[in-house]
Amino acid sequence: MKKSLVALAALAVAGMASAQSSVTLFGIVDATISGFSNKSEGALGQNVTTSQTVLRNSGYNSSRLGFRGTEDLGGGLAASFWLEGALNNDDGTGAATGGGQNWQRRSTVSLSGAFGEVRLGRDFTPTFWNDTVFDPFGTNGVGTNIISTANGYNNPGSTISQGGFTANTTYYRASNSIGFFLPPNLGGFYGQVMYAFNEKTSYDPGTLTPPGASAFIANPTQAGRNERAGRYAGGRIGYANGPLDVALAYGQSTIASNYFAGTTNNLNTWNLGASYDFGVVKLFGEYSDAKLKQDTSSNFVAGATNPFGFREPGAEGWLIGATVPVGPGLIRVSYSAVDYKNTGAYINQVFGFQPDPKADKFALGYVHNLSKRTALYATVARVSNKNGADLTVGGPAFYTTTSALTGTLTPKNSTGYDLGIRHSF
Secondary structure, eight states: OHHHHHHHHHHHHHHHHHHBOOOEEEEEEEEEEEEEEEEEEETTSOEEEEEEEEEEEOSSSOOEEEEEEEEEEETTEEEEEEEEEEOBTTTTBSSTTSSSOOOOSEEEEEEEETTEEEEEEEEEOHHHHHHHHTOTTTTOGGGOOHHHHHTTSSOOSOGGGGTSGGGOTTSSEEEEEEEEEOOSOSTTEEEEEEEEOOOOOOOSSGGGOTTOHHHHHHOTTTTTBTSSTTOEEEEEEEEEETTEEEEEEEEEEEEEEETTTTEEEEEEEEEEEEEEEOSSOEEEEEEEEEEEEEEESSTTOTTOSSTTOOSOOEEEEEEEEEEEEETTEEEEEEEEEEEEESOSOHHHHHHOOSOOOEEEEEEEEEEEESSSSEEEEEEEEEEEEETTOOOOSSSSOOOOOOBTTTBSEEEEEEEEEEEEEEEEO
16 A cells, blocks of 8 residues: 555656756856956046956856746647846856846746747847847947947946937846747747836826926926836847848837926837858848937927927947857957937037037957856957047946046047956856
């Protein structure tokens, strides 16, 4: 009798094990010595440089810790989960915020089958995918393409003054999202769509939106703000077959709103990227266009920053790059540029009194693979700014405080390097 019970228990355990695939623990630990030098030029010929040397993480791949698993539900259906959080292995803290471990890189649960995959939670936005997939440096370290920097990711500068792009909290990933992915058996075609809820409170009647109409009269720029901010909607479609990969993406991020002014600010982004692997060299290219569009309930509402809806602020960027395998190593190189549009006062926009800010970046790196999981790497990069652009490769912000000693200071160039080691498990 006891033997029968033991046998039945063993069969039950075996049945549960076959229904649930084993959970996988995975991660990356990446540490790098990084140096930065950011120079501003003064009108009186005085230059001011801010510099910094640090030990940090994620110079080649982003440090992370994660768990993932899949359960076969039968009939071609499967349920999956993915929990992945950032690691600050340079100082031992768990998350990018310096607090305990969280799962803000990716935290999703999904259902997949012949129809594709429905995914819920926090995940990459479709528009970010092109920025990172078609960048030889994968938007990591000082080599990150300047398109990504201009859109507010990995940049300590003050690009908020050039169109508000750093206010885009859904550039990289979107929380509270619903995503759908096409199945992988479409002859090389792939695609996804995503909608992320802002989870803000709506009021009916809308005049009850806090802090109220009287506060709006006292300060039109603040009252009733951001009741729509945080929403994202976008999609991506691509084709990958053999050495070719090409994809087009579009997304809209709601970054600000003001009920009493009747305004909603959306950052509309589209980009097109491609890569082709010739074996001896793999080529990359991308074009990106981001525009800050303000929707108003009337052309003449108070508090509108673009009352006539013309010449919206924006950032236009492009990249060319390559990777070259050399024995156990890989050479990486890229050149990227960004041109801000219509970021100054209306009078300057209309009559062209002030040229548009612009910047370009050159990056060169080498990765030496000691094994499939461990690599040494080195990267150098330089950003050149013109007409008031203030983009950096990282590190401290430009010094721009005006004084009798320096006169008016303008951001000029930024240089940096990464020397590091990456281990994956």
